[in-house]
Amino acid sequence: MSAIALYARLTPGFAERLAQTLAMLESAASTHAGAIVQATSLGAEDMVLTDLIARHALPVLIATLETGQLHRETTDLITTITRHYGLAVEVYRPQAEAVLQFVATQGEAPMFRSLALRKACCNLRKMEPLARMLSGHQAWITGLRREQSQARGGVPFQEIDDAGRVKLNPLADWTWADVWHYIDRHKVPYNPLHDQFMPSIGCAPCTRPIAVGEDFRAGRWWWEDSSKECGLHVKTETDSMIGASA
Numbered sequence: 001m002s003a004i005a006l007y008a009r010l011t012p013g014f015a016e017r018l019a020q021t022l023a024m025l026e027s028a029a030s031t032h033a034g035a036i037v038q039a040t041s042l043g044a045e046d047m048v049l050t051d052l053i054a055r056h057a058l059p060v061l062i063a064t065l066e067t068g069q070l071h072r073e074t075t076d077l078i079t080t081i082t083r084h085y086g087l088a089v090e091v092y093r094p095q096a097e098a099v100l101q102f103v104a105t106q107g108e109a110p111m112f113r114s115l116a117l118r119k120a121c122c123n124l125r126k127m128e129p130l131a132r133m134l135s136g137h138q139a140w141i142t143g144l145r146r147e148q149s150q151a152r153g154g155v156p157f158q159e160i161d162d163a164g165r166v167k168l169n170p171l172a173d174w175t176w177a178d179v180w181h182y183i184d185r186h187k188v189p190y191n192p193l194h195d196q197f198m199p200s201i202g203c204a205p206c207t208r209p210i211a212v213g214e215d216f217r218a219g220r221w222w223w224e225d226s227s228k229e230c231g232l233h234v235k236t237e238t239d240s241m242i243g244a245s246a
């Protein structure tokens with residue numbers, strides 16, 4: 001059964017949430033003209049945001065991280081966005097030399113051996129390229145939602161990140177039903193892995209389908225008893241969640 005059939009529902013307040021999200025995007029695009037980027041994880045939430053940006057011709061750059069460990073279905077979405085919307089997607093990859101060295105010393109799948117090695121891999125493949133992506137921008141847009149996990153329960157619509165940039169989370173109060181209702185209504189392209197019980201999709205080695213009743217992010221780093229975060233949305237001074245859905 002498709003994710004649309006499973007999750008898409010029109011629920012009370014959807015029109016208001018959508019209008020608020022669009023107003024937020026329009027205001028941010030105008031305030032930070034030329035210096036605002038959507039850091040898309042290519043997940044369902046981020047595809048909704050990309051659709052809104054494209055549909056309303058907002059001057060927001062679209063960029064993504066290609067960690068070198070993504071599913072083919074995920075990387076295919078990069079060309080799908082360009083084909084479907086006529087939008088270029090800036091792709092940020094880890095430093096090739098650093099990856100080669102890490103793999104040579106730690107092996108192909110060090111993330112399963114310890115939390116420290118998993119975080120080292122995320123730093124190398126995600127955090128460093130993200131820093132390059134955000135460099136020179138005043139603001140960035142994510143697909144974080146409060147409903148995604150307990151750790152994300154307090155996600156604000158807008159915050160200031162560690163580097164002093166504005167971080168916008170325009171879908172903070174959207175439900176999973178809202179996301180799929182929007183995708184269904186606007187025929188938004190999405191990752192077919194969502195149809196295989198993967199609500200949250202990251203790197204291939206670190207993502208598995210979830211079972212009925214499991215948490216939304218239970219399929220991410222499932223072998224760990226951790227906060228299910230890679231660091232992209234964690235503030236360093238508190239080491240707690242502040243904010244992709246990534």
Ligand code: SF4
Binds near residue numbers: 067118119126203
């Ligand atoms: S999610 Fe897994 S493969 Fe991807 S960067 Fe983190 S540890 Fe490495």
